[in-house]
Amino acid sequence: MAVLELDKVDTGYGEAQALWDVSLKVQEGGITVVLGSNGAGKTTTLRVITGILSPWKGDVKFLGKSIVGTPPHKRAEMGIIMVPEGRRLWPQLTVYETLELGAYTNRAKEKFSENLELVYQLFPVLKERSKQLAGTLSGGESQMLAIARALMSSPRILLMDEPSLGLAPKIVLDVFKVIEKLRDDLKMTVLLVEQNIHMALQIADYGYVLEQGRIVMEGTREELERSEKIRKAYLGL
Amino acid sequence: MGLATFVISIVHGLLWGVVLGAVSAGLTLIWGVMKVVNVAHGEVALLGSYLIVGLYCALGLSPYIALIIALASGLAVGIAMYWGMLHKLVGKVEVMTLRVEMSTLLIMFAFSVAITNSYYYFIGSEPKGLGLWHFGPKSNINIGYLVIRTNSILACILAVALVAVLHLLLAKTTLGKAIRAVMQDAQAASLVGINPVKIKMQTTMISIAVTMLSGFLILLHETSIIPGTAALYTPLSFVIVVLGGLGNIMGSFVGGLIIGLVYGLSKAVIASVFNPLASAPLALSIAFIILVLTLLFKPEGLFGR
Ligand SMILES: Nc1ncnc2c1ncn2[C@@H]1O[C@H](COP(=O)(O)OP(=O)(O)OP(=O)(O)O)[C@@H](O)[C@H]1O
Ligand SMILES: [Mg+2]
Numbered sequence: 001m002a003v004l005e006l007d008k009v010d011t012g013y014g015e016a017q018a019l020w021d022v023s024l025k026v027q028e029g030g031i032t033v034v035l036g037s038n039g040a041g042k043t044t045t046l047r048v049i050t051g052i053l054s055p056w057k058g059d060v061k062f063l064g065k066s067i068v069g070t071p072p073h074k075r076a077e078m079g080i081i082m083v084p085e086g087r088r089l090w091p092q093l094t095v096y097e098t099l100e101l102g103a104y105t106n107r108a109k110e111k112f113s114e115n116l117e118l119v120y121q122l123f124p125v126l127k128e129r130s131k132q133l134a135g136t137l138s139g140g141e142s143q144m145l146a147i148a149r150a151l152m153s154s155p156r157i158l159l160m161d162e163p164s165l166g167l168a169p170k171i172v173l174d175v176f177k178v179i180e181k182l183r184d185d186l187k188m189t190v191l192l193v194e195q196n197i198h199m200a201l202q203i204a205d206y207g208y209v210l211e212q213g214r215i216v217m218e219g220t221r222e223e224l225e226r227s228e229k230i231r232k233a234y235l236g237l
Numbered sequence: 238m239g240l241a242t243f244v245i246s247i248v249h250g251l252l253w254g255v256v257l258g259a260v261s262a263g264l265t266l267i268w269g270v271m272k273v274v275n276v277a278h279g280e281v282a283l284l285g286s287y288l289i290v291g292l293y294c295a296l297g298l299s300p301y302i303a304l305i306i307a308l309a310s311g312l313a314v315g316i317a318m319y320w321g322m323l324h325k326l327v328g329k330v331e332v333m334t335l336r337v338e339m340s341t342l343l344i345m346f347a348f349s350v351a352i353t354n355s356y357y358y359f360i361g362s363e364p365k366g367l368g369l370w371h372f373g374p375k376s377n378i379n380i381g382y383l384v385i386r387t388n389s390i391l392a393c394i395l396a397v398a399l400v401a402v403l404h405l406l407l408a409k410t411t412l413g414k415a416i417r418a419v420m421q422d423a424q425a426a427s428l429v430g431i432n433p434v435k436i437k438m439q440t441t442m443i444s445i446a447v448t449m450l451s452g453f454l455i456l457l458h459e460t461s462i463i464p465g466t467a468a469l470y471t472p473l474s475f476v477i478v479v480l481g482g483l484g485n486i487m488g489s490f491v492g493g494l495i496i497g498l499v500y501g502l503s504k505a506v507i508a509s510v511f512n513p514l515a516s517a518p519l520a521l522s523i524a525f526i527i528l529v530l531t532l533l534f535k536p537e538g539l540f541g542r
Contacts, residue, residue: 050428076430088425090418097414104415105430153429 001064003028003157003189004049004080009058011048018044019213022058026157026191031183033200034193035224035234036210042193043085045210046159049191050082051075062157077105079156083163087146091135095126095145098134102152111154118186119148122178140171147178157189158182164196172196176203197234201225209234238509241382246505247498252389254497256454258490259396260470261477262403263448269484270407270420271440272333273323274342277349279471281445283356285311285452286462290365300367304453311446319441322348328434331424349471356464366461392457399454403447404486416440420484469521473500476528482538491540500524 002025012018019041026032036042047053048060051072059066067075090098099119103112120127123144129137134145143163150158160179164172180203182188194200201207207224209217217229224230264278275281285307292303322344330337369376372391377384407413415436418426423433455470456462477496481488503523508516531538 052424052427071432072424072427073430073432076428082428084425084428088422088428090421090425092421093414093417100411101414101418101426101431102429104411108430149429 001028002026002061003063004191005059005061005064006045006048007059007061009045009048009055009060011044011053011055011057013053017056017213019048022210022213022215024208024215024218026189027206028189029183029187030205031179031190031192031203033204033207034191034210035195035197035200035207035230036193037195037234039212040210041213042195042210043161044213046082046161046191046193049159050080076153077107079107079154080159081150081153081155081157082159083146083150083161085161085165087142089134089137089142089145089149091133093134094131095134095137096130098145098149099126099130099152102149103154105153108152108154112152115152115154119151122151122181123148139166140168140174143167143171143175147175151182155188157191160190160192162194162196163192164194164199172199179203197230201230238506242505242509245383246501248383248385250498250501251494252385252393252497253458253501254494255393255396255490256451256458256493257470257473257477257497258493259399259454260448260451261474261481261489261493262400262486263444263451264474265478265481265484265486265489266403266407266440266447267444269478269482269489270416271327271437271444272338272341272420273327273441274338274345275444276342276345276471276475277352278448278474279467279469280349280352280356281314281448282452282455282470283462283464283467284314284352285449286456286466287356287360287365287452288449289453289456290367290462293367293370294365300370300453304450307449307453308446311449312442314449315442315445316438318348318445319438323437323441324434327437331433332422333420349467353464353467360464362463362465364461364463366459367456372457386460388457388460392454395457396451396454399447399450400486400490403443406443407486412436412439472521473524476524476531479528480531480538482540485538485540488538488540492538496524496527499527 004026006022006024009019009022022045034042034045048055051070055068060068062078062080099116103109125141126145126148137145163175176199179190183190192200201221201224204221206220208215260282264275267273267275288307288310289300289303292298292306293300326337326340372387375387377386415431419431419433419436427433459466473496477492478489480495481492500520504516504520507519
């Protein structure tokens with residue numbers, strides 16, 4: 001059974017429709033990617049999954065049950081956790097306080113020490129900076145803290161919105177290595193949306209291509225890599 | 238002005254400053270942290286004062302028991318204010334904008350007018366107080382030429398306790414961290430499982446309860462109150478909150494001390510060199526000049542980040 005399933009979802013903002021008939025599945029323990037360029041609807045898709053936005057039509061299922069109408073904080077309790085676009089840290093909270101709040105739900109509180117150890121092991125710099133305000137971190141460190149905060153929540157599914165955005169190439173590489181590690185070592189289920197198609201394809205198990213609010217293609221990594229369309233339109237080959 | 242007058246005005250200025258610091262705590266929470274411009278702040282504090290006077294005079298309860306009832310009522314009034322006035326404006330807002338902040342100001346302004354007029358109608362403009370009730374065996378302590386009312390001392394003790402508790406609540410507890418997170422980015426908070434609406438309601442409850450409690454301090458310090466007392470405490474609280482840095486409990490406490498001292502001293506100086514009748518209003522003007530200077534030269538406040 002898929003951990004998460006979108007079934008023919010339409011949605012948008014006010015009058016303006018942003019997604020048409022979007023269906024996708026995220027399988028347990030793998031990295032699923034949604035590829036798309038600027039304004040394709042990637043963030044909108046994740047907003048429907050976290051409950052920040054409601055679908056106009058269609059269904060969103062988590063572990064086989066519809067979660068339409070469940071508010072975001074309840075979905076976080078269920079284990080649907082997102083690393084949002086632009087990190088969205090709390091600038092006036094310290095790194096440590098941010099991690100503590102990451103473990104806000106009862107489910108996550110139980111695993112606090114275990115998760116803290118994991119997070120410090122993945123990002124040793126956060127331990128050094130634990131007393132610093134989140135607003136004073138560099139771009140790379142901010143992204144690490146955003147991922148760390150999500151890991152503190154003990155995700156059943158980790159949603160990541162363009163974690164490479166605005167980062168230096170070397171740091172992008174580090175971030176993608178971490179995502180791979182989460183899957184390989186912790187068997188985590190990840191849904192990653194990216195414009196950085198080259199990088200995303202390297203770690204994907206399965207992928208979807210989103211264009212102007214519609215899914216136009218899907219397949220395994222090999223299928224996508226071999227696709228003429230992707231090679232031309234996205235990889236410039 | 239003699240040395241004695243000088244020392245007396247400093248001591249009384251500080252005693253009042255401690256009370257002011259505690260009275261401002263609820264405002265720095267609801268305005269500084271939650272961005273609700275509570276211009277009815279002084280009026281809410283008086284609600285606590287009048288409740289305690291009523292319980293003491295009409296029902297003969299001890300003021301300490303009345304204080305606990307005021308705390309409980311404060312939490313209830315906070316819930317009512319949140320759902321009755323604030324939720325529609327701020328409940329679903331993720332990051333507060335100036336427009337939303339302005340609408341909270343207007344609704345609280347209307348509330349302050351309504352509540353003040355109710356005081357005049359139901360309670361009247363005669364001074365109300367705890368009469369001869371005093372803290373400890375004596376009503377005054379004499380230290381040389383200094384006479385300090387024991388009620389003022391009780392006000393100081395309670396003020397320090399209230400500020401310390403509120404500071405620790407905000408700085409150290411999970412609720413405090415959640416409050417700060419929601420106010421900085423409610424959407425990010427909901428993504429870790431925090432219910433922003435619940436946190437906003439709880440913030441309102443704490444702020445209103447603390448403010449109503451601080452009404453007891455006003456009562457102790459002023460001996461008696463009239464509806465117009467709020468017209469002094471509301472504006473001074475705003476000066477103090479800005480001076481201390483919005484949302485900074487300790488900052489507003491120090492701000493209270495500064496304003497109490499400045500007000501007390503300038504009042505004494507004006508009374509001795511100019512005109513005793515002009516001393517109170519002019520001293521208040523000086524407090525507001527401090528607000529203007531703070532906004533011009535240190536808009537983030539003395540301890541703002
Ligand atoms: N808050 C909003 N209000 C109104 N329209 C929005 C809002 N957010 C996105 N849109 C619109 O919805 C469409 C999809 O946007 P979305 O943010 O999902 O794209 P995206 O794939 O995440 O793009 P990007 O790579 O730039 O983040 C766009 O046409 C965008 O203009
Ligand atoms: Mg986006």
